[in-house]
Amino acid sequence: MMIKLATEENSLTKGLQQFFKRLLATEEIDALFLPVRLTASSSIMPSLVTDADQIENAVPLSPAFPLNSGRMVSRLSYKLSGRKTAVLLRPCEMRAFIELIKLKQGSRQELILIGMDCPKALTASDYTAYMEKDPLADDAYIQKVFSEKDDTLNGFHFSSACQTCENPFPVNADINIFLHGVDLSEGVMMDSGSESGQKILESLKMPEASMPANREEIVAQIKEANSIANSAMVKDIEEKTNSIPKLTAFFDRCINCYNCRNMCPVCYCKECVFNTDVFYHQPVQYHQWAEKKGIVKLPTDTVFYHLTRLAHISHACVGCGQCSNACPSDINVFELFKSVAQQTQAAFEYSPGTDENDPPPLSVFHEKEFEDIIGIERE
Template sequence: MTATESIKIEKPPKGASIPAKKGIKKAILGIFKKALETESLDALIIPVKVPETESYAWVLLKDTALLENADPLPPVMTIQGGKVLSDLTKHGKINKNIAAVLRPCETRAAVELFKLKQLHFENISLISIDCPGAIPLSEYLAEPEKSEKSFGNVLDKWDGDDSVREICKTCYRFSLPTLTNAPASDLHIGLSGNTKDDVVLIPVTSKGEKILEKLDLKPESSLQKWETKIKEIKKIKSQRRKEFNHDFKTNISGPEKFTAVFDGCINCHNCQSVCPICYCQQCYFDSATTKLSSEDYFRRAKERGALRFPLDTMLFHLGRMSHMALSCVSCGACEDGLPHVHFRISGLQPRRRADPASIQLYPGNK
């Protein structure tokens, strides 16, 4: 038995094409509405705009009226979806048939949390969606309309990456985690590669197949066009990642440059609390263990001539990296969660990880 009680389909040959004349968002929400109305699903987890605001919140819903304000792919990532699933099922399985609509990095975070025993997959189907990236949260909140617009452009062109977060620009796992290896979702929504006229629902596991069956949707469309386009974008983004890694390495190498990255850190630990992987109830770095006696402080101050407060910010970041970066899914939540003292950390995380290709294992693979 696998984690999700479902059987992987070797290589999804075909998908179900859904007309999207009124826009992809409407088309996808239409499917979800039908799924809830026909009780193919008991409930759905999806970002919903809080009424009269521009903020997105994660909502578990069965009332289809709430879908009016829902967005399967909002321009921003507020709270990491994997974390949301963990909040829901940390203490046991849920007894409703639920689907969660997540970005690929969110599904992978969910899988990591499952491995870390922070999440129960029973009765939950993961629906992943092709993701062109997310707009930086602070930029979106400052100018929501402008951001919605630029996100629309990104979604149309799949190359207008300028307005998405740095980490998203270099993300080459923006689609169904892999076509050949074990998947991290049950049903995938393919956007790129299709014209704006349709979206394609790709069953990835038997669970996903069942959802399509219940909705009376037959996977009969060829995926070739979508696959080709995905490969194309993947190539561009992988190249960008390589360049980024190279530049980044040059920019942070050596203790001076490296410490400069964290100069602005005020020890708020926001990066840790929004990280989907950092699941500890009480972080070691918040515990009494890290508090020193006044003699210790003074001794350290004497040794170095001065002591910076808060203490050991670098130890915190390096410690967190060594604890968690192996499971880092490069979602960028840590950077979005920073107070507006912007320093780059999400770029650092993947660097600490072994080359996934060489060990045939990367976070989020079931």
């Protein structure tokens, strides 16, 4: 069913806060997980909320995207807690969480997943600078992103992940929040995506509504514009990294902090091979490398690390851009990963986070497939 959620005191944010308060008041929901502005700072972090008063600080739609919450929801759901939680996620966070469900690192059994039209994001460093330089109020921000076509925010560009995202719309959720095409001065549209979502929307006893007519057109426009931006980005990054020497130069500044891995929502190993003794080389090993090549840069194994990560998880990359966000050396990890991910995902006809029942490509096989890669005939 579809309902219209009205604004509260002419504020969309307050209207949404009211919705979350009512959710928390129902018997089905014990806790909420959503972005909350932390007191005494401008930081907005995903938080688990059980106190209705705290919802006053919730900011469901903002340019803050400090991390991909999909991974945090995995922490909340990999075992049963005996509590039902309503979780608000951006589309790429939702896709990441669906991937983690497939890997048994999360479960939606005790969750109500709420998806939304993506409110876009600034990179972490841009967000900090933006907040210091006359930021828009929460409602003005929503109007700006969903009503105006301008792609900058007080001079800051949205992150390249957002600009090239071909699917910034909710999928797989129990409840969807729609903003594109909706008259935001009146409120937002909500739609149930599952039986449990429908039950909740029914319990709110709001009048049924129908989808605004021009939404599909707007969605198509966004997809097309972002797809064009994506093609340009991919072409550019391919040019910059199409050989091992170029790739080496691209990762020159990598300090092996592994932030990109730690912030990657789909890098799923409990213990990464790069943290094991395999890479705890003997001192003599470094000398042997140096003697063989004349020079060896330390830390070693940086290009190897990124290539391995590409092989391990590019099929599951949801394109959230948090790898670039987390890089202290400002390496554009995201662009490289997205360009390779497109290729590997196309090779296995895999679309991460779209269908919960579609197994990860490297976890399955068929007897008859890829026959052309066997043997030593030249391709």
